[in-house]
Amino acid sequence: MTTASRGRIDKRQSILTAAFTVFARRGYAEACVKEIAEEAGVAKPTVYNHLNDKENLFRHAIEAAADEVMAANLEVVERLREPGDDLRAALEDVAHRLAQVCCGERSRSLRRLTYGQVARFPELIELVQARTSDKVAEALADRLARFSLAGRLRSCDPAVASGQLLALLTGPLENRSHLGTRKVPATEVRAVSDAAVDTFLRAYAAG
């Protein structure tokens, strides 16, 4: 890749990051391209040059943010490749980190913005869901399948088990965050993730 095309990709990325920040701050209707250009430190025509119009900017900013949340979640699940001897401790660590991503500013803004624009951008719900919850559920199912095969969890459908562990985690957190509009205190995040793992292991521990 040439330095010029690398530079172009970096600029596009920084415009998308700035756009997401401004959409999260103002909401879709109130956000304007001028503020996005200022946030990205580029001229307004540069934004149009890269991303046409506000709708296109929104779509791509949401997509980029979903990719970041997905990467953060997948990195957490990767920790289960080397769980060590204490499976409970490993699951508690991973569940707590996933809960923190879920309650983090970026993830909450992503949900708030996507839900809030469901009428205008109905296709974004599926895109965000495919990249965030579906991808992490799949990755987690892979790890649980290995534990099950190794006799560290009972024999089970790993996709169901993975979906349930994530539901035990995110359900109570979504309730407490009022769909991303309230920040959940750290002690509550920890209590929810520990309770999720406890129930999960009671249901799925080997024999």
Added chain:
Amino acid sequence: MTTASRGRIDKRQSILTAAFTVFARRGYAEACVKEIAEEAGVAKPTVYNHLNDKENLFRHAIEAAADEVMAANLEVVERLREPGDDLRAALEDVAHRLAQVCCGERSRSLRRLTYGQVARFPELIELVQARTSDKVAEALADRLARFSLAGRLRSCDPAVASGQLLALLTGPLENRSHLGTRKVPATEVRAVSDAAVDTFLRAYAAG
């Protein structure tokens, strides 16, 4: 109550039901008071007379729909007062009925409309959540507390157990319904609710 005030309440109720139907059909922005009046079979000034303006109409229509969903859910949970000898069968029945309410047209429209208007009506999320998920979680916790005391479930925090059973139920359904934008097939609803009860009982069955 006089016949006149009874009639006034009935008329208000039918305007709210019509308003919810039209908002669900068109979305907030596209819905108009003229169509709501037609749907309710009243004159347009009658709508304004009862409910001022479109914002007020929306707020009260959402509130009334949340009350209906809440009533439907509470009626289902009530069935656990007389669970009979087979606790698993009773929980499966109740879980399946709750899942059906959750996937029903009214409940899905309620979520879609509330999420979609979070920027304009942020207070509605808490109102809807308080009346639907919080109320049903409380009622379910009461029933689980009794089962725990009677030795039919292990000793547990009934609020946590109730929140987890509901999370096991609604998490996978929300995923499959893409936040209320897709209708979930009946076989999937049944599979999710049976899996939820199975995991719940593995985690919470008495010793």
